[in-house]
Amino acid sequence: MSASAPVIVITGTPGTGKSTHAQLLANESPVPLRHINVGDWVKEKSLYEEYDEEWQSYTVDEDKLLDELEPVVSSGGIILDWHTCEIFPERWPDLVVVLRCEHSQLWDRLEKRSYPLKKIQENNEAEIMQVVLEEARSSYPEEMVVELKSESTEDLEANVTRIVDWIKSWRKERGLES
């Protein structure tokens, strides 16, 4: 893709800090980045097949979602914030960040969201089994995927600084920044 700003996927189990990272990154990036909270898009644009009351979650219509995202992503300068990444075509992202959080801390964060107990348990197990990390590793080239700890404000700030540095070198490599 010949855009002047990269496409960055920020993924991880719900509660690991994707939106918090995406917002700070959008504020601190040296080039404008549009933060797309994919879960919110699914709801706002009705890109789902049904709402599952029991799990309190939407069954996403993946074809509709990809059709909606494609023209937006193709111009670059996007942060895709979602709890899964494997449906995004390999050509889309320049960087895939997988956030990780120690499971008891994640449990507390999800409890504060008033998730049903089984949804907390399911997400907690997924984090322990590093499901999202494995998905990312099997969907994208190794050098594109970075795993970052998100357990404190210090982690958040260090992670965002690291991604900002990565954006600067991404631009330098393309002759966009001196």
Ligand SMILES: Nc1ncnc2c1ncn2[C@@H]1O[C@H](COP(=O)(O)OP(=O)(O)O)[C@@H](O)[C@H]1O
């Ligand atoms: N690195 C962090 N350190 C401390 N608290 C965090 C961190 N990342 C996220 N949180 C907190 O965890 C909760 C979930 O974060 P959020 O960004 O909404 O997660 P996600 O988008 O992955 O579901 C929020 O209350 C947020 O303030």
